[in-house]
Amino acid sequence: MEPAEIFPHSGGVIGVSWLMIALPLLGAAILLLGGRRTDRWGHFLGVAMSLASFVVGVLTFVELLGLGEEQRRRVVELFEFIPGMVNMGLLVDPLSISFVLLITGVGSLIHIYSIGYMSHDPGRRRFFAYLNLFVAAMLLLVLADNYVGMFIGWEGVGLASYLLIGFWQHKPSAATAAQKAFIVNRVGDFGLLVAMFLIWTTFGSFAYGPVLGAAGDANVPATAIGLLLLLGACGKSAQLPLQSWLLDAMEGPTPVSALIHAATMVTAGVYLIVRSGAFFQAAPTAQLVVTIVGVATLLAGAIIGTAKDDIKKALAGSTMSQIGYMVLAAGLGPIGYAFAIAHLITHGFFKASMFLGAGSVMHAMNDEVDMRKYGGLASVMKVTWATFGLGYLAIIGFPLLSGYWTKDGIIEAAMEHSPILGWLAVIGAGLTGFYMSRVFFMTFHGKRRWAEDAHPHESPAVMTWPLILLSIGSVFGGAFLIVGNRFMTFLSPAVGAPEEPLGFHPFSVPGITTLVLVAIGAGYAWTKYGRSEVPAVAPRGSFLTTFARRDLYGDALNESLFMRPGQWLTRLAVFFDNRGVDGLVNGLAAGIGGSSGRLRRIQTGFARSYALSMLFGAAVVAGALLLVGNL
């Protein structure tokens, strides 16, 4: 089934859907411009703006549901951005509204959580300003009706991410991580930019409607556009080969990791691929590359996750891996879109709940992040334990919880497409079972390995309530979306639907194998980290462990391939500029200066020799005139 037509829209809640973007933007502006005057109530304003945006989102959603299924793609025109090139407008359709609800819903919960988490931070107002800025930019990213508007949001979330990773910028590690995230993302943006050049040159338009409608036509360089869009997606979604920034990004405050680097921003790449699905469906090569990138990343992320002792980095590896699943699904075409987005939404819930849970643990443990110094926290932090546990069960695909439905769908769709991809995804699921169990058991079970001054305690209600709400989503979200193909039907006007939807086969070979592998992984983790002693210092481990600990040598590779040659090139260029180009200019000047220095020696100061040379000159002139004759 092809995506539905797009209809112009005005009036109603959809007509003012720009409020969703404007409100948090206004909040950010007030908080940044207001300065210290807003310190006392700034965080409440931030939460209020995010909630208001959520309310508008829900109303928009309701209004959209009230329209006929084929009528659910509405464009709200805003203003002429670049005359003759870009008209800014918002596209409200099932795909964008799904994201809107996730962003504003989970976003608001994380805003609320942050009131507690950041309560002792002197920069709390600024933090909320940046969070609001992020929400506004992310909403623009998903709501814009054209590639340029999407790109503005795309870079806006990059900026917010930069500011928030570097929120504690007085720590050099945070400042470096922020800079790295921005620059690596810019490499992806380069791809996105060139893709937009191609789109403009081919179609003379950037608007989704006309462009995507014609993407499948002959003579469209769909493969090139698809691969370039993928490069952009890789940057934002931390997919191979642009994955290296995500682990460092954990330098930011934990709510940031939850909102931006787990639930929403990093999934923008999946949004981009699904939104631009028309290009990928017209280019099997690009699709193949997307699935390969997805599978490679889901395995790489899982491997990294198995070796990290820093709880946030282990979760970050897991995020990489889960987004790998989504990208894989997005590369499968219409059959995978619904699963990709559904997994994205459920992942938003369970990963945010786990990150916030990790934050709650850190809050209790004096900001300790090393899991080897945790252990046995289940007894003192009941709520955190329970919510984290539900998230954990959801992500490993415990039957009937969210992750089970969505991840299983992805695996089955991949299996249908190519058994190799499918089985690799199954192995990834097994790894997930191991590393997530490792995190869970090391943190909440086993012996207490706390530092001496640690007095863990449950976090305040303002932090635990968001955890509870998120864990409800992690439990029931998947079933709600997947059972009866509810989400696929809802999404189909926006992204199309496969000829025949995937049936649900709980007892298929891959399904059973997955469950068995997950159980084995979890069991192994329990024997290794739950029951037995966990050493306080990480054991040396085999070269495989080192490989995983060093992020698969991604940083080393970047350093030796790009950074060092880059520094060398920079030094060479500076030298060339000073000595070569400028040297030429200054050399010319020096040459002229030198020769005039020699020439001026003729000026001896003896008036009579001047007179002689004048006479000589006069004689020459007179002689010349005589020679020419006719004087």
Place this chain on the structure above:
Amino acid sequence: MTTHYLVLSALLFSIGAVGVLVRRNAIVVFMCVELMLNACNLAFVTFARQHGNLDGQIIAFFVMVVAAAEVVVGLAIIVTIFRTRRSASVDDANLLKY
């Protein structure tokens, strides 16, 4: 008919020029310059006569005015140099060089 005047003018000019080149005393050099100027004046007046118009004579007046001004300034400079350097030789006044 005017050839003699021109020959005289050329002779006077040459004497002046040689004087400027070979003499060192600034006063003498100065007088030689005056000699050259007046040789030119003679030529101008001669040509005016030859062509039957007044252009040359007018120029001659200009030259005289300039010469007078030059005498004033020039002698003042020579006297000043003599005062400071106790010498009227043009070769001793060679500070303006390079």
Place this chain on the structure above:
Amino acid sequence: MPWLSILIAVPVLGAVAVALLPKGSDKAAKQLALGVSLVVLVLTLVMAVQFAPGNGRWAFQETYDWIPSFGVHYAVAVDGIALVLIALSAVLVPIVILASWHDADGTGADNPPKRSVKTYFSLLLVLEAMMIGVFAATDIFLFYVFFEAMLIPMYFMIGSYGGAQRSYAAVKFLLYSLFGGLLMLVAVIALYSIAGKSTFLFPELIGAIQDPTTQKWLFAGFFIAFAIKAPLWPFHTWLPDAAAQAPAGAAVLLVGVLDKVGTYGMLRFCLELFPDASKFFIPLVVVLSVIGIVYGAIVAIGQTDMKRLIAYTSISHFGFIALGVFAMTANSAAGATLYMVNHGFSTGALFLIAGFLIYRRGSSYIADYGGVRNVAPLLAGTFLIAGLSGLSLPGLSSFVSEFMVLVGTFSSPVENFGFEIPAIIGATGVVLAAIYILWMYKRVATGPTAESVSGMKDLNGREKLVIVPLIALIIGLGFYPKPLLDVINPAVGTTLANVSVPAFAPAHPVADQKGAGQ
């Protein structure tokens, strides 16, 4: 109303008045200069409001004979391109005056000893008159006169009020510019005599030269002058020296406006007077521009001095502008024109904030800073915004222009020359820009507070007044560039029509979908 003559006359009279103030009235001199520049700004805005694009090519035309025997006129007029650049000058000068309030006092840690304050502000006003004149001139001889006369106030501002190596920098700037200017003078005279129209009026000289070889020679004369002014690689080395040694305010006007005369001249004179030669030289100019973009950025990364770094970023940006001009599509040329304006604001802000930092710390070396964000958050925050504009972050003004230039270049159908590669290489500039800006920001503003900056004060009222309008313009034009583009687009269209290049046509045009934009 003779708007343009008034705009030129007011700052000149103001300069005379400032210079004639009695000794010791430094404060009065500053206030008077600021007042005059504000009057010019108001007049410019009033004029701009009356400008109606599409109402004939030239507006506010004035033509008087100047040297009738040579066909030299005092002829001024504006089209959309000139108008936005005049507006840029009129906006920047009051800001610069306010920012330079103490630059001539000799109180800053890095400043030369006290010099005449009123001379400095008088020179600023003279410069403003020259800048307005050069953009308004439609007589090529008059343009040349303004083009060279601009050097004089700038020479003195660098040479007398600059940093430690000011006289080296000033002489280098003057000689370099003069060299280009004289080549242009030769070309101007040759154009006059070869065209045989006994006039220097630009509109009448369009299409006057038909012979391709002649066009090429004359193009070269003009182009080298403009390439030095802009500056394009490899004529750029005077800029880092001049910009680093000039006081911050003068550097803003130098890079923000004066250099734009180069790119403006390419668009206005090179293209229209010598269309065939322009097309012939496209490969050369495009290669130089692309080298400039990448090379400027790479060298910028390696700089240790803030002001030099900013100067090199400008070299990279001028590469974009020249690329846009010579890609000769409506989008790229309009983008290039918009870029000239936006670059003035963003680099202006960057130079001024760097100036504030240097004024406080007494050093322009990046290594002498660290952790400024901890002690002066506003200063660091504005520095970051200006920097982000410098790296063309979407939502800030430079993005629109850079995007238009690159998209326009990529899609250029001119002469079957492969414009895709230069555009793609140019787009790598976005990665390099992120590196040079963020790395500088990181070293200056983040990390633990360096001892030398521990007592640094945050922005004071005057400095806020300087920065706020710039940032407002950067953000405002980033989201709503339409007012400027509506003025620029028709003018660029006329220019390109005179060059007679094929218009861009998409390979696979899509029908307008109702409501879906386009």
